[in-house]
Structures are given as structure tokens and as C-alpha cells.
Amino acid sequence: MATCTGCSLLCEDIEAELSGGKLSKVKNLCRKGHGHFQSAFSERTVPMIDGKKVDLDQAIARAAEILRSAKSPLLFGWSNSTLEAQNVGISLAEKLDATIDDTSSFCQGILMERILSGSIPTCTLDDVRNYADVSIFWGADPSSSHPRHLSRFSYYPRGDKRQKSYEEERTCMVVDVRMSATATLCKDYLFRVPPGGDAEFIEAILSVLEGKIPRLGDKKKMIELGGLLKKAEWGAIFPGLGMIYSLQDNMEVFERLIARLNEITTFKVIPMAGHFNMRGFNELLREKTGYINRVSFEGGAASHGPENSVVAAAKTCDAALVIGSDPLSSLPFGTARALARLPLIAIDPRRSLTTDAAGVVIPAAISGLEAGGTAVRMDGVKIKFEPIIKADLPADEQILSRIMEAI
């Protein structure tokens, strides 16, 4: 059995044969995971300096030189690296007095912070499978982003207390601005909110839970929603980026909703982390510094703030190391351009816009396929995996250790 590192569900039941440049005899992979496994054979990177092929040692030496001579380097990415690599990365940031940030910074960070500090109650996905009778996807579309979420945990499977499952016992709801792929599965329970309207929507739910008539939206539908929430025996809410971007620094209103729901019944929250080990990085950095992301070690002590986010630091740092991430594709144009103009080091198994723009490219083994390690699933469960293909490429952890030794 293999573990798929294609998303933060870390499916451990994958059967696949990868040999002779081909993927065959596949079982249990979703379409996204299938693409991830096939990537072992496409668009692989080679060691490069300024667009010219070099050997690995030269690329590592050049990376070390860039970082050594930088006054305020940024180390970014991390969500697609193992805990072992993240651990070395944080030590590297400390050694360099650098800024370190991961993709949670413009993703689930604001909610993950509350989950890890215990201010919002959470549970494991196995608890969801065994006990949940209501699953709410809020600004999340797992049918596109985490394709096996519903079949393994949140809707279709039979659990200890949910033997009749989706046919009789489970209700799946969606809160979204659009009819997403997930929403098409439960059209009767799609609650549409306008962009940025989540805080008002939550206030309307709180009113309904108090027995008041909501001032917002379809009153009949809101009263129906209030009834469903009150009747739930064990509910789970899965917030996605739709909710995060809508609430931003107003997450307190969501905390209030969860607290109120838990006065009535049981409701747990699991953030829909995207990359396979985003939560692992957040937990590890928090353990070491007290902060989940956006940390600067300048002056020798860890400081935290929006000025250390990749979006801000891209404009103030003088060199950047990007690992397992493609910010030139995933960040807004202004930020991406600032990164592209820096002395840039990219550690990645695959070619991307970021590796194309990088002065130094260091190829890495694909975690889960060619390199083993440990990662933390979106619900906090730690999962260890072994490689399933023998490859000559070094793992992220080894590359980072070598850079650190050379500095």
C-alpha cells in the first residue's frame, strides 16, 4: 500500500505500480491523486544555475552562497514537504536569521491558529466517519479539492454509529457563493451567500438559534437551517477558503457560532487544508516558536506578524528559497513579480513557473513516491509513509541539510 501526498487527506490505501515510466494497476486513486502519481514521469526538474544545466553539488553550493550573502532571506513553501524536511527548514531559518512562511499564510492559517490553540473544537476524520450525522462544507468544494473526502469520511461511508449512512442518517450541506460540484450532490441543502457575506449569514443563524426571525436572506430557508442544526446529534463543519477569505480577521464571529452550537449539541471543525503537510508545518513551527506561520528570526528571536507573510516579505527580502511550491502561479501578479525579480532558489521535483524563473533549481524526490517521511493529515493525525519507487534524487530534507552544512 502507498500513501498519496496529492492532498491533505493522505489516503493510505493506494495500490499502484510505477515501473518502466508508466503508472499501472491503480486502485483507490482519485483523479487528482492519479495526476500526482503520474507526475513521477512528467516535467521533472534538473539542477540548473541561471538556466544552464549543472550538477547537483554545484546547484547546492550556489544556493548556499546566495543565502549566506543575503541580509534578509525569505524561506517559503513547506506545505508539500515532510515534517523531517520542515524541521531542517526551520533550523535553517534560525541559522540565517531569515523569515519563514508557508502557504497557510494566504490560506487556512487564520483558522488553523484557532484550531491548534483549542479555541475552536476539532476532531479526527475518523470521528466524522463514525459519529457525524451532519457535515457542512462551508466555502469548500471537496469534490474538486479533496475528491475522496465524502467517500472516505464525511458522507458516504458507514461508521460505528452511522451504519445507515447517507441513505438515512447523514445530511450533507453546502454554504457557498456558487453551485459547486459538491453542492450538486445536496442541492436541497445549498445555502448561497454573497461574496463577503459570511459574517452576516452567521449572525442570521445565531438569530434563528435564539428563536428570532432572521433579518437576512430567505427567512424560510434560514429557519429550516436553524432546525437542522439544532436537531443534529453530532455535526462537523469543514471550512474552506471561501469562508476564510470572506471572514478574514473577523473569525471571532465563527467562534461564537461554534460555541453557541456546542451549547445545543456537538459540533466540531476541521479546516480543509490544501497541501498534504500544511498542518504539519503549522504544528511544528508553533511548537518551536509559538506561531504557526509568518515568523522572522531576525536578531536571533522569533517575531511574528503580517509583515513576515510571503505577500509582504516578497517585497522586502533580498533573496528567497522556495520549496515544493509554485508562488509565481498561485500568488497575485504583483507579489509573484516581486519574487521573480529576486535571487531565487527553487527546490522542486517538477518544473513550474517558479522553477523557470529561479536562478538556482534543485530537483528533489517526490515525497510519498520517491521519498519517505511523516506528514500531518488535515485533522491532525500523523501519517508515516515509505517510498514506493527507487529514485536517485535526494529528498527535501537531505537537500536542506546539505545547504545548511555549506553555509
Add this chain to the structure above:
Amino acid sequence: MMQFLLNTGSTIEEGRLAKGGSKLSVDYTQECAVCEMNPEDYEAMGSPERVLVSTPDGKHRVAVYAYAGPSVCCGHIFMPRAIWANVVVDPETFSTGSPLYKGSPVMVEATEEDVLGAEDLVHKLYGRGR
């Protein structure tokens, strides 16, 4: 030219191609350089094959394929989260450290401009590429 609210997000094909290391492929461009519009809005715009999506100040713009889809409300557009959408996502974070990937106001108009692949787009925007 009409104003819309831009919503960006995942699609399963975007995920498959991105995870598959095919972000620079024609398939990826066809999946991600697109703008889904409500059928009423799409018709009102003359059912164009391509549209130009731009920031309200007109400083940043990108041509993408347009299609009518039932998933979005009138006044909204959906683009898969990829480099094309990120040309017009506002990088301002309002001290939160996170840009507005969902709910950014954008302008949309029919266009004859070509839709560029990721590499050509980067070359045009940054003046660099492979």
C-alpha cells in the same frame, strides 16, 4: 464593459493537471484560462468566445476563454485559481497578509485578444520566461 465580482477556486481538472506537473501544458491553459459567467450575463455580453478580465483601474488585464455556466449567480464570474486569475486578483492584503482571492471586483468585456499559455503570459508580464 461590465463590472463583476471574481470568485477563484479549485476544479478537479485543475488539481489533476497541477498535481500531474502539467501546469505549462495546453490542457492546463484550456482548463484554467477560462471565465465562467451566468448565462444571462454571458448572453448580455454577446456570447463571446473570449473575454478580457481587468482590474477596475485597468492596470492589469488578461484574456481568457468565456463560457456560460449555471453555477455562478448574475454579477459574479468564476475562474480556476491559477496564473490567469492571479493577474487580476488584488495583492492588497489590508494588513491581513492574505490577498482577496474571492470577491475581488473586476471588469469584463468581449475581446479578440489571444489567450496566452502560462509561459507566454509570464513572458509578457515579467519580461522573462524560458
